[in-house]
Amino acid sequence: MKKQPTNTKKPKQPLKENLLMKYAWLWLSLAVLLVYTPTVNLGFTELDDTIFIKEMGAYNKDASNLFTSFRRGVFSDSKGTYYRPLLLNSFIINAAFSKQQIGGYHIVNILLHLGAVLLLFVLLQKLGIKKMAAFCLSMLFAVHVVLTQAVTWIPGRNDTLLALFVFSFFIAGINYGRSPERKWLIFQFVALLAALFTKETAVFALPVAWLLCIFLPQKSWKDTKAMSMYGVWIAGALIYFLARSQANLEQSGLAIKELLGSALGRFPVILAYLGKVFLPFNLSVFPMLQDMTLLYGFLTLAGLGVLVYFSRKNNWRMMLVGASTFVLFLIPALLVPDAVNNQDFEHRLYVPMLGMLLLLSETVLLKNNWSERHLAMGTGALVLVLALMNWYRQPLFNDPISFWKAAVESSPNSAYANMMLAARLDNTDMQRAKTLMQKAYDLDPNQKYINYYQGSLLVTEGKLLESEPYFLAEIKNSDYYKCYSPLAEIAFKKQDPNAAIQYLEKYLAVDGADVEMNNNLLMLYLQSNQLEKARDQAAKMRLRGLTIPADFQGKF
Numbered sequence: 001m002k003k004q005p006t007n008t009k010k011p012k013q014p015l016k017e018n019l020l021m022k023y024a025w026l027w028l029s030l031a032v033l034l035v036y037t038p039t040v041n042l043g044f045t046e047l048d049d050t051i052f053i054k055e056m057g058a059y060n061k062d063a064s065n066l067f068t069s070f071r072r073g074v075f076s077d078s079k080g081t082y083y084r085p086l087l088l089n090s091f092i093i094n095a096a097f098s099k100q101q102i103g104g105y106h107i108v109n110i111l112l113h114l115g116a117v118l119l120l121f122v123l124l125q126k127l128g129i130k131k132m133a134a135f136c137l138s139m140l141f142a143v144h145v146v147l148t149q150a151v152t153w154i155p156g157r158n159d160t161l162l163a164l165f166v167f168s169f170f171i172a173g174i175n176y177g178r179s180p181e182r183k184w185l186i187f188q189f190v191a192l193l194a195a196l197f198t199k200e201t202a203v204f205a206l207p208v209a210w211l212l213c214i215f216l217p218q219k220s221w222k223d224t225k226a227m228s229m230y231g232v233w234i235a236g237a238l239i240y241f242l243a244r245s246q247a248n249l250e251q252s253g254l255a256i257k258e259l260l261g262s263a264l265g266r267f268p269v270i271l272a273y274l275g276k277v278f279l280p281f282n283l284s285v286f287p288m289l290q291d292m293t294l295l296y297g298f299l300t301l302a303g304l305g306v307l308v309y310f311s312r313k314n315n316w317r318m319m320l321v322g323a324s325t326f327v328l329f330l331i332p333a334l335l336v337p338d339a340v341n342n343q344d345f346e347h348r349l350y351v352p353m354l355g356m357l358l359l360l361s362e363t364v365l366l367k368n369n370w371s372e373r374h375l376a377m378g379t380g381a382l383v384l385v386l387a388l389m390n391w392y393r394q395p396l397f398n399d400p401i402s403f404w405k406a407a408v409e410s411s412p413n414s415a416y417a418n419m420m421l422a423a424r425l426d427n428t429d430m431q432r433a434k435t436l437m438q439k440a441y442d443l444d445p446n447q448k449y450i451n452y453y454q455g456s457l458l459v460t461e462g463k464l465l466e467s468e469p470y471f472l473a474e475i476k477n478s479d480y481y482k483c484y485s486p487l488a489e490i491a492f493k494k495q496d497p498n499a500a501i502q503y504l505e506k507y508l509a510v511d512g513a514d515v516e517m518n519n520n521l522l523m524l525y526l527q528s529n530q531l532e533k534a535r536d537q538a539a540k541m542r543l544r545g546l547t548i549p550a551d552f553q554g555k556f
Contacts, residue, residue: 020376024135025118031142032114035387039152039394040106045403046420047286049154051075052091053100059088060095070197071247079250086198087158105154112160113151116350117142119167124357126174127212127318133366136379137357145389146280150347152397153285158199159350165195166205166351173213173229180225189232196240201351204328206233211321218317266334269344271297273330276346277356278303280389284410285396285403287344291411307363319362326355343414400424408436415444423453426460433457448478459486464493481510485517497528518546526552 020027044050059065069088073080090108098104120141124134141147150156169191176184195202213229214221269289275296276283282293308314329352333344360366370378396406401424407417422436437457441450455470468490471483488503504521508514518541525534538548 018372020372021131021135024121024131028117028121028135028138028142029114031139031383031387032110032117035143035390036110036113036151038391039110039397040103042102042106042152042394042397043399044102045153045285045397046400046424047153047155047403049102049105052088052155053095053102053105056088056091057095057100060092063092063096066092070243073247073249078248080248081250082200083244083247083249084158084197084199086161086194090157090161102154106152109151109154109157109160112157112164113142113147116160116163116167119164119171120354120357123167123171123174123354124361126171127216127358129358129361132372132375133361136366136375137361139379139383140386141353141357143383143387143390144277144280144353145386145393146276146283146346146349147353148283148390148393149285149345149397150350152394153347156347156350159347162195162199162202163351165191165198166202167354169195169205170209170212173209174217176229177213177217177219177225180228185228185232188229189236192233192236193239196236197243201329201332201348203237204331206237208325208328209233211324216317216321266336268294268297269333270327270330271301272344273297273333273349273352274300274326274356277349277353280386283346283393284407286407286411286414286417287346288342288411288414289344290342290413292344304359304363307365311362311364311367313367314362319359322355322358322360322362324355325358326352329355413443415440415447415450418443419447419450419453423456426457430460446477449474449480451477452480452483455483455486464490481507488517488520492524497524500524501528501530512540513544513546515546518544519549522548522552 044053053060066089068077069085069092072078072085072088074082074084074088091105094105094108098108117138121134121138124137125131129137150159169188172184172187172191175181176188192202192205195205209229210221213219214226220226266289269292271294272282272289272292275294275298278300279296282296284291308319330348333348366375396402401421404417404421404424407414408421411417418436418440422433422440425433425436434457437450437453440447441454444450451470451474455467455474458464458467458470464486467486471487471490474480474483475487484503484507488500488507491497491499491503501521501524504517504524507517508521511517518537522534522537522541525531525537538552541548
């Protein structure tokens with residue numbers, strides 16, 4: 001009998017995961033830390049960061065304000081238009097160990113970005129993107145220069161914090177679709193509520209969640225699981241809107257017609273943002289549409305068309321979801337009228353970037369015959385370029401002069417940018433400060449604070465009386481309390497003590513700790529024989545921990 005041939009081939013062993021993929025989370029973490037650790041040494045830009053850290057220092061010290069944040073606006077306890085309680089609470093928590101040292105706030109910003117990057121890596125895989133491709137896309141997100149502002153500028157944490165909750169919300173929704181356990185419904189509810197209390201943009205996470213959890217995996221939109229999720233989403237949204245309605249907020253007064261008109265007029269912003277993602281050469285620390293170019297957006301559209309055309313087996317659902325995600329999360333930027341805010345900050349791209357990454361996953365860049373090694377090498381080269389651009393950009397956020405100089409260079413038609421730079425040059429380059437301030441005034445004489453700064457420049461030049469019309473105009477436009485100090489001095493010079501007293505009282509109603517203004521008011525009360533008010537003022541000063549001047553102590 002013939003011997004049967006024996007099978008000498010060994011059974012195939014499962015491929016071992018290479019070191020890159022085995023420790024993917026570690027390489028992503030190292031990339032974030034290497035790129036952003038230098039930002040710990042950056043200072044204040046004096047664009048909102050001083051408000052949250054310094055001006056709100058007393059608010060941040062009081063832990064009970066963790067609850068108060070849900071009853072007020074982000075910039076004001078009575079006239080706020082933005083409702084972002086978890087952003088305020090992030091500064092309260094940060095202040096507990098950082099006080100007013102900005103380095104601690106930068107560290108938290110880096111950690112928030114790191115958390116968002118790792119969650120993005122998980123989310124992309126949950127959406128069916130292969131681990132290597134998900135790693136490459138997450139690495140690009142980790143170091144991309146268009147997101148520098150979101151991490152480097154302290155208030156940019158609003159978007160990194162939002163991403164943490166939105167990405168968690170999506171992951172929980174996908175998990176529930178695969179395994180309908182109650183814990184994933186609870187997780188969705190908590191994550192959605194946290195996202196909504198972080199930033200209004202989270203409202204658009206709901207249609208995106210439907211696209212990711214129902215449309216993309218081609219699940220029934222009306223089965224029991226879907227209905228359970230809808231119930232959770234509606235409950236979260238209702239609680240948010242109820243809480244928001246009870247907060248001390250100012251109504252915008254904008255009609256639907258105005259908002260739609262604004263959206264149509266600002267739609268080119270989408271194209272400009274698209275260009276910044278793929279061709280990040282027109283970046284600005286203080287961007288406005290008027291000074292942006294749409295060229296890179298058109299080039300990007302053409303480039304994406306080519307990449308999609310040469311890719312294999314396109315998942316058109318994924319491409320549609322990616323494009324929709326990008327646009328949906330940018331809708332809030334379109335709805336803000338120029339009269340309210342005409343800046344198109346790049347940190348707003350942080351969450352919408354998810355859409356572009358999904359779209360990119362369906363192009364020839366990731367759907368090709370390359371080995372994982374070659375894909376890693378190509379991604380590494382691009383990551384290095386983006387990291388170098390990121391490092392080069394970070395010093396623009398180092399101090400007010402660097403920041404506002406960059407703002408004027410990239411947005412020369414911004415009245416606010418010209419004004420803010422002028423206000424910071426008045427002690428070092430008065431001539432340029434005057435030129436910039438006049439330019440700002442010519443661009444927009446109703447720009448908030450412009451009349452205050454115009455008046456301040458005149459005071460610096462010794463033209464106190466000539467400054468009065470500007471301070472009065474600023475009071476009319478914005479009721480900026482700092483105008484009351486020079487107006488009190490002007491009234492005193494005009495021998496009108498009653499007017500001077502009224503101005504000082506209004507100033508101290510906002511900034512009661514100002515030593516000089518307290519002393520001046522006490523003096524005026526005494527000089528005008530308003531002894532009862534003088535005694536009350538002295539009592540207030542003692543309560544505030546202020547010392548009564550020696551010349552006045554014997555009078556009480």
